[in-house]
Amino acid sequence: MLFRLAWRNIWRNKRRTAITAASILFAVLFATFMESIQKGAWDHMINSVVNYYYGYVQVHEKGYWDEQTIDKAFPLADSLKQLQEKTPEIRQVLPRIESFALASTGDHTSGVMVVGIDPQVEDAMTNLSGRISEGRYLEDNEEAALVAEGVAENLGLSLGDTIVLISQGYHGVNAAGKYPIKGMVHFGSPELNKQMVYLPLPVAQYFYGATGLVTSLALQLDSQDDIKPVVKVLNSKLDTSTYEVMDWKDLLPDLVEAKTVDSAGNVIVYIILYLIIAFGIFGTILMMSKEREYEFGVLISIGMHRWQLALAVWMEVIMLGLFGALLGILASIPLVWYFHVNPLRFSGDYAAAMEKFGFEAIFPANFEAHIFLTQALLVFVITAILAMYPIFKIRKLKPVQAMRA
Amino acid sequence: MKVITTKGVVKIYNPDKIPVKALNGVDLEISEGEFTAIVGPSGSGKTTLLNIIGGLDRPDEGDVEVGGHDIDAMSDNKLIDFRKEHIGFVFQAYNLIPVLTARENVEFVMLLQNRPKEERHGRAEELLRAVGLEDKMDKRPSELSGGQQQRVAVARALAPKPDFILADEPTANLDSKSTANLLDLMAQLNKEEKVTFIFSTHDQRVIDRARRVVTLVDGKVATDEVRESE
Ligand SMILES: Nc1ncnc2c1ncn2[C@@H]1O[C@H](COP(=O)(O)OP(=O)(O)OP(=O)(O)O)[C@@H](O)[C@H]1O
Ligand SMILES: [Mg+2]
Numbered sequence: 001m002l003f004r005l006a007w008r009n010i011w012r013n014k015r016r017t018a019i020t021a022a023s024i025l026f027a028v029l030f031a032t033f034m035e036s037i038q039k040g041a042w043d044h045m046i047n048s049v050v051n052y053y054y055g056y057v058q059v060h061e062k063g064y065w066d067e068q069t070i071d072k073a074f075p076l077a078d079s080l081k082q083l084q085e086k087t088p089e090i091r092q093v094l095p096r097i098e099s100f101a102l103a104s105t106g107d108h109t110s111g112v113m114v115v116g117i118d119p120q121v122e123d124a125m126t127n128l129s130g131r132i133s134e135g136r137y138l139e140d141n142e143e144a145a146l147v148a149e150g151v152a153e154n155l156g157l158s159l160g161d162t163i164v165l166i167s168q169g170y171h172g173v174n175a176a177g178k179y180p181i182k183g184m185v186h187f188g189s190p191e192l193n194k195q196m197v198y199l200p201l202p203v204a205q206y207f208y209g210a211t212g213l214v215t216s217l218a219l220q221l222d223s224q225d226d227i228k229p230v231v232k233v234l235n236s237k238l239d240t241s242t243y244e245v246m247d248w249k250d251l252l253p254d255l256v257e258a259k260t261v262d263s264a265g266n267v268i269v270y271i272i273l274y275l276i277i278a279f280g281i282f283g284t285i286l287m288m289s290k291e292r293e294y295e296f297g298v299l300i301s302i303g304m305h306r307w308q309l310a311l312a313v314w315m316e317v318i319m320l321g322l323f324g325a326l327l328g329i330l331a332s333i334p335l336v337w338y339f340h341v342n343p344l345r346f347s348g349d350y351a352a353a354m355e356k357f358g359f360e361a362i363f364p365a366n367f368e369a370h371i372f373l374t375q376a377l378l379v380f381v382i383t384a385i386l387a388m389y390p391i392f393k394i395r396k397l398k399p400v401q402a403m404r405a
Numbered sequence: 406m407k408v409i410t411t412k413g414v415v416k417i418y419n420p421d422k423i424p425v426k427a428l429n430g431v432d433l434e435i436s437e438g439e440f441t442a443i444v445g446p447s448g449s450g451k452t453t454l455l456n457i458i459g460g461l462d463r464p465d466e467g468d469v470e471v472g473g474h475d476i477d478a479m480s481d482n483k484l485i486d487f488r489k490e491h492i493g494f495v496f497q498a499y500n501l502i503p504v505l506t507a508r509e510n511v512e513f514v515m516l517l518q519n520r521p522k523e524e525r526h527g528r529a530e531e532l533l534r535a536v537g538l539e540d541k542m543d544k545r546p547s548e549l550s551g552g553q554q555q556r557v558a559v560a561r562a563l564a565p566k567p568d569f570i571l572a573d574e575p576t577a578n579l580d581s582k583s584t585a586n587l588l589d590l591m592a593q594l595n596k597e598e599k600v601t602f603i604f605s606t607h608d609q610r611v612i613d614r615a616r617r618v619v620t621l622v623d624g625k626v627a628t629d630e631v632r633e634s635e
Binding site for chain 1: 490
């Protein structure tokens with residue numbers, strides 16, 4: 001009976017119901033959209049930074065990451081190559097030898113990062129060949145270089161020209177070499193675009209005077225969820241006095257911090273959003289309680305217990321909240337899906353600012369069930385808490401006063 | 406048998422600010438089967454008296470006994486149950502729950518009492534027939550006229566077979582024809598079903614139909630006139 005009363009009361013004032021449900025709907029929609037975009041942007045950023053270059057986990061010789069010196073190169077023993085076979089979560093092991101060098105042509109000089117890669121393996125994770133804007137991708141063992149567009153531009157080089165590299169090699173050896181440019185690659189991140197030069201691994205090892213050595217092994221994993229178990233396995237299998245195993249959070253503490261700062265900033269936005277929502281819903285609840293005071297008085301007079309009345313009103317608000325939250329989820333799904341498939345792309349100043357920090361200004365929305373559910377749940381919980389107000393009112397209601405108006 | 410006894414009932418509103426002595430020592434006895442009008446000028450305390458008798462408000466002084474129970478001694482919750490079982494209410498207007506049909510309104514108190522479905526249905530139909538609304542059972546209050554709504558309210562008040570019915574100006578919002586109809590109905594129920602009615606009114610035509618007229622002036626019983634039955 002209480003349920004019937006609640007249910008009928010929902011349809012009593014259709015306009016009020018529509019407005020309340022709509023405000024809850026928009027609240028859920030907005031919160032969901034915001035969180036999806038925010039999470040999506042971060043995941044995209046992390047993916048582009050992590051998966052397109054660093055990998056979720058890297059293995060180095062102990063102390064390498066702090067010093068980043070070629071002197072900490074280590075032999076790529078067979079045992080390391082086989083890591084992947086013993087740890088099924090590892091999809092690829094990317095051997096690299098990387099260090100800084102000076103690139104020059106005539107009177108232009110520029111600091112670059114010269115990375116020796118296994119072209120096939122590297123491509124499988126980073127899709128480096130997909131970034132080719134001119135020319136072609138590297139072949140195993142060929143004496144050739146792949147340079148980022150920015151590097152070429154700085155040096156005034158074009159496809160087919162020769163890039164001259166000078167550096168300090170392994171344990172102080174002089175490193176020098178010249179390589180024909182076989183291809184140009186484009187990076188969204190200007191940082192990478194200005195400094196990347198790729199050579200096939202043996203060629204780079206020879207250049208650095210470090211035959212058979214690598215500075216890092218980047219691991220490609222199937223999913224972020226595999227990071228923890230893989231790190232754990234590696235730490236137990238490798239000699240940790242010789243090697244260090246780092247996940248992307250260790251590799252890129254700045255990125256982690258930026259994300260934390262961003263999330264903290266968003267908490268304030270969410271709080272403001274929820275406050276607005278709460279006030280809106282509270283307004284309707286307040287009006288409803290006021291309007292029905294007389295009726296509440298009658299009901300208590302004729303023998304309805306306060307808890308029965310309160311329960312009926314609470315159910316009414318709860319159903320409204322549930323209804324609005326459900327509609328909110330339904331409305332969010334196509335919206336978020338749309339921005340998941342068609343990411344927001346910023347251009348102009350904002351994009352330029354983003355790119356300065358090495359990020360592409362792309363914001364794909366994450367399409368995750370738990371975002372919809374948690375946001376809908378949150379808004380619903382807010383409604384459920386606000387629904388306490390009429391309960392409180394009814395507890396204190398004096399039928400005689402209520403009916404005197 | 407006495408259904409209501411009040412002794413020296415005093416009710417003061419706003420005791421802290423500007424005190425209003427709404428009732429100033431009311432002694433009254435009402436017996437089973439009465440058809441009694443409480444009359445008096447505006448502000449004389451009619452509503453206050455009915456509220457106190459009905460257990461909706463508590464006196465500041467004096468005793469109120471309803472059906473042998475000292476209702477002032479009851480807790481709020483007990484009082485609600487007491488009202489539900491023993492007292493029928495008809496207010497001036499807006500008695501009914503807007504979202505329920507006439508039949509559901511009549512059944513409402515029985516529902517609160519957890520009476521079985523067949524009993525509720527039977528009783529509601531019987532009562533709505535008695536108040537002449539058998540063809541309006543499934544209408545909502547907004548689809549009924551003021552007079553029809555008041556008749557549904559009387560049917561609802563009667564449904565749980567209360568000891569008596571309190572009606573505060575039940576005809577105040579009705580035209581003269583509806584007033585006459587409602588009075589006819591109440592008088593008939595009083596006679597045939599022995600329902601005790603206590604109602605307040607300003608309307609002389611209503612006063613004329615009462616068998617006992619209690620006049621309040623300044624919160625006191627000024628006159629108490631019992632007439633020969635019609
Ligand atoms: N809740 C209240 N707070 C303050 N004063 C009240 C309250 N209820 C009634 N009064 C005062 O008590 C006195 C008696 O009021 P009551 O409503 O009982 O009179 P009444 O005879 O029913 O009048 P009417 O014929 O206008 O309905 C009036 O002076 C009124 O203003
Ligand atoms: Mg009155």
